[in-house]
Amino acid sequence: MSTFTIDTSTSRATPTPAPMKRLTVPAIRQAKGKAPLVMLTAYSIRMAQILDPHCDMLLVGDSLGQVIYGLPSTIPVSLDMMCAHGAAVVRGSYHALVVIDMPFGSYEESPEQAFRSAARVLKETGAAAVKLEGGEAMAETVAFLSARGIPVMGHVGLTPQAVNALGGYGARGRSDAEQAKLLRDAIAIDQAGAFAIVVEGVLEPIAVEMTHKIACPTIGIGASAACDGQVLVIDDMLGMFDRVPRFVKKFADLSSQIDAAVRQYAEDVRDRAFPTLDQTYQPKHPSNGLGKAE
Incomplete structure (x- = not known):
């Protein structure tokens, strides 16, 4: 495990943290089938400081495109945005494993492109891992990155970067063919070496079956309480927006x-x-x- 210290003398943004070991990728992977993993999105140093003691993982999600920048989708998000916010979240945390989304267009072209983008993200932010969307088609890329020392979290089901191809944000897995495809996607990403997989917006029986059939933890969002962990967009669960997906519970207003x-x-x-x-x-x-x- 590694420890993280921050300068506590510079400003109000850097209070003295409680001594604590930062969680590692192997520790997250080994949590499969144990106590559920807690994950939330974070985009700033102050929010990271507040969330960090309670979370196993902090996700610097490309959802920042909509939440922070008011963009219509995640598609316009850039690597520059992800690196800037990712570095802030790493500076504000000392316990949770920080995972950073790879934005659309930064990894789909080839495993080599994905490595260059992921290497930049990890170098510039100090985060431990990246997340990328996609199933069977991305398995080669996940294996390529994993073999070269870049931990990868997968993301299957409703994949927001593919909203144009999917035709919207509806739940996935309503047909037998789509259910079979979702299971193949999860298995392929798991076997390629992902240390965890976000399962978003799928019918609950599919999420449960995925959780049982793959070796790495599943992190549900609009999936099932039976997943190995859960994630939500922080602004949604804190009640910062009037309109939220149906799978969001507002824990505050x-x-x-x-x-x-x-x-x-x-x-x-x-x-x-x-x-x-x-x-x-x-x-x-x-x-x-x-x-x-x-």
């Missing part, structure tokens, strides 16, 4: 709390009730108004 806080701030500013003496700096001695104490 932060958007309403933020709205109320900002409304109160705006009222206080307009009423000149803020700032008060407690939030301003006063001279130590009476002044003559010219900046000199009398």
Whole structure:
């Protein structure tokens, strides 16, 4: 295992962390069939600091395209974006394994292209692993990366980067043929060397069967509680958006709390009730108004 330390003297963004070992890829893989793994997305140092003590893995998801940048899908997300946010999350964590999404167009062309992109991500961020979408067609790439020291998390089922080909974000596995394809995809990525596989938006019986048939842990999102772990987009589960996928449980309603806080701030500013003496700096001695104490 490795440890991670951060400079605690520079700013409010770097509080002193509690001593703790960072989880490793082998530790995650060995969690198969044991206590469920906890995973959430993170895109910033402060959110990473808050989530880190509670999570086994932090995913710097390409969902940041929609959540952070307001893009219509994940497709426009760049390697530059992933590296910048990935580095921030690594700096803000010291316990969870950090996994970074490979954005669309950075790995599909060839295993060699995928290696160059993944190597850049790991070098620039300090993360432990990358995640890429796709089933049987990506098995060769997963094997190529794994054999060269780059841990890979797979992603099968509803794959957002393929939304144009899939025709939308509907659940996968409604036909016998699609169910068989999903199982082949999961098995192929597992056998290629993935240390875990995200299973997204599939009918629950398929998610359960996948979990039983592959050796690495399954991380469900819109799948089944029987998966070896779960992941959600942090902004969705904290209630930052009104519209979320049906598989999201809102564990908080932060958007309403933020709205109320900002409304109160705006009222206080307009009423000149803020700032008060407690939030301003006063001279130590009476002044003559010219900046000199009398």
